[in-house]
Amino acid sequence: MAEMGFDVVGVDTDPAKVQALSEGHVPFFEPGLPGLIAEHVASGRLRFTTDLAEATAFADVHFICVGTPQQRGSNAANLDYVQAATRQIAASLTHDGLIVGKSTVPVGTGARLRAIVEAASPAHLTAELIWNPEFLREGKAVADTLTPDRIVLGGVTPRSEATMRELYARPIASGTPVVVCDLPTAELVKVSANAFLATKISFINAIAEVCELAGADVTVLADALGHDVRIGRQFLNAGLGFGGGCLPKDIRALMHRASELGAVRAASLLQQVDEINMAQRQRVIDMAIGACGGSVLNRRIGVLGAAFKPLTDDVRDSPALNVAAALHLRGAQVVVYDPEASGTAQRMFPTLTYADSVDEAMTGSDAVLLLTEWTEFQDSDPVALRALTRRPVLIDARNCVDAAAWRDAGWSVSGLGTTPAPTVFASGASYEASAADLLLAVR
Known part of the structure; x- marks a missing residue:
């Protein structure tokens, strides 16, 4: 929003996060975001605070962007943070304001939040709540904000619609379509x-x-x-x-x-x-066990990828880490490498071993699992990497490498939904083949 020309204040309850952002540091990996934050913090157009009352007094439009995680022991969304933020904003209003929900919420939430706004806001002020869902993809969030593929406005009045069209004038002018709908529809989009x-x-x-x-x-x-x-x-x-x-x-x-x-x-x-x-996660675990002759106990497994997808350091519910941890629990020596997510992964799964490079993760491995489709992994040299392994076995769980090229380099390659071709290991290679290894090579 600062890049679009507005003065913006961000509010968070974590003083350390606010301090870091105020110094232009981003607490997670998102391409393009550090430069934007540093630029607009320096210009004074963007600032951060823990004082919600200060921010509410400053602003005319108040975006609610807090999380809605799953409730413990249930699939239902935890709406505590959304409700608390809505109540605090409404109670802190010093002038008429527009409260805009961006958090992902169950349908029907907006109606309840409107009741909270009505009860909490000063009687002499007009406070309107609408919904404007976000569609940001991790790794591409900056582009998705500046050039969104659609803008959804739910539950607006003519006045609030005009305000939102003014806020989004830049992408609207470039052709971004605007969908105006009721509150429940916006919540469901x-x-x-x-x-x-x-x-x-x-x-x-x-x-x-x-x-x-x-x-x-x-x-x-x-x-x-x-x-x-x-x-x-x-x-x-x-x-x-x-x-x-x-x-x-x-x-x-x-x-x-x-x-x-x-x-x-x-x-x-x-x-x-x-x-x-x-079930796909269990499928890959079973493939790794099969590749190691029926047991991964004391086998060294190189895992390429920890983030749930490339271009992010987010490891929440990461299939890659789930597979790595499951193999570790079965007695494997799991070595994980990710270009950006090793730090966040280590905080979540400190018992795993983390490497600083592809080479280190693969060295001495009995099997290699490619679990996040980073470009670095796809561009790796299979000939050079083969020499590092004890057994040149690759399970490409993302079907992202050139399997033919890796097989030509002497690797046994298998994926999900493909039938691996027979592998002929180069003569003279330092490879001790067991019966299970041979079965894997020709299946």
């Missing part, structure tokens, strides 16, 4: 979008199993499907499945809310999407 994307991923992963059994290649199949404009190629990459702080949480919250509303078929569909996704 984000979770429905995430549920649909999750369904695409689980669909192609279900078809991947068919491909394996039929001897087909799911990657080529997805390319063919993607040429259909009604389907599109995005989110049709078969593999380890989705994770992160949005898709798993959002489909479970929508499933819970659908059950509350009596939408049984929607809840059942989302249940299947979730189960297919989680």
Whole structure:
């Protein structure tokens, strides 16, 4: 918003985070964001504080961007932070204000928050609450903010709609469409979008199993499907499945809310999407165990990737870390490398071993698992890496490397939804083949 020309104050309850942001430091990895924050903190257009009353007195539009994590022991969203922020903003108003919800919430939340605003705001002031869901992708959030693919405004009046169109004048002028709707529809847009994307991923992963059994290649199949404009190629990459702080949480919250509303078929569909996704993790664990002859005990496993996807250091519900931790619990010596997420991963799973490079993660490995599709991994030299391993076995759980090139370099390569070609290990290579190894090489 500062880049769009507005004066902005960010509020957080964590003094350390506010101090870091005030100095131009970003507490997470997001390409392009550090430069923007440093630039606008220096210009004075952007500042940060822990004083909500100060920020509320300063601003005309108040965005609520707090988290809605899952409740403990339930798939339902925890709305405590959203409700507290709404109540505090309303109570702190010193002049008429527009409160804009951006957090991902269950449908029906906005109506309850409007009651909170009415009860908490000063009687002589006008406080309006609307919903403007965010559609930011981690790793591409800056571009998604400055050039969004759509702007959704829910529950607006003519006055609040005019204000929001003024705020978003720059992207609107460049052609971004604006969807004006009621409050419940706006609340459903984000979770429905995430549920649909999750369904695409689980669909192609279900078809991947068919491909394996039929001897087909799911990657080529997805390319063919993607040429259909009604389907599109995005989110049709078969593999380890989705994770992160949005898709798993959002489909479970929508499933819970659908059950509350009596939408049984929607809840059942989302249940299947979730189960297919989680089963992919076990599939990769089983592949790793098979590649090591039936047990990973005391086997060294190199894991490439910790973040739930590339271009982020987010490891929330990361399939990669889930697989790595599961193999560690089975007695494997797991060595993890990620270009950006090693620090956040180490804080969440300190018992794993972390490497500083691809080479270090692969050295002496009995099997290598590629679990996050960073470009660095895809561009690695299979010939040079083969010499570092004890056994040149690659499980490409993201189907992202050139499998033929790796096989030509002497690797046994397997993926999800593809049928690996027989591997012939180079003569004279320092490789001790067991019966299980030979079965793996020719399956």
